[in-house]
Every structure is written in C-alpha cells, then in structure tokens.
Amino acid sequence: MNDINPSIGCTVTSCKYHSDTQDYCALQKIQVGTHEPNPTKAECTDCQSFSKK
Numbered sequence: 001m002n003d004i005n006p007s008i009g010c011t012v013t014s015c016k017y018h019s020d021t022q023d024y025c026a027l028q029k030i031q032v033g034t035h036e037p038n039p040t041k042a043e044c045t046d047c048q049s050f051s052k053k
C-alpha cells in the first residue's frame, strides 16, 4: 500500500495494511484489543485489524 495514516505509526511489515514505503498504517481506523484477561503492559495489547500480507 502507498497510502499512509500519519496518526497510526506501525512497523509490522508483514501486515497487508502496512505502508510499503514508510512505517505507517494505511487504514483510516484500526481496532486495538487485548488477549489478556487483565492487561498490564504494552505487550498485552494487539492490533486486531492485522491481516497477513
């Protein structure tokens, strides 16, 4: 993708919504969630809009 959303920085290059040219997401909006019952640190959270390239 060539589009970028300057409000969503992202380094996950294996996602199909990652900008091919810069470390940004191309989506207008992403959904963030958690896989933990009681999240306590950043590693507990996930981008749930991720889709494998």
Ligand code: SF4
Pocket: 008, 009, 010, 011, 012, 015, 016, 017, 018, 019, 024, 025, 026, 027, 030, 047, 048, 049, 050, 051
């Ligand atoms: S959908 Fe999530 S993981 Fe994929 S590029 Fe956007 S912010 Fe990154």
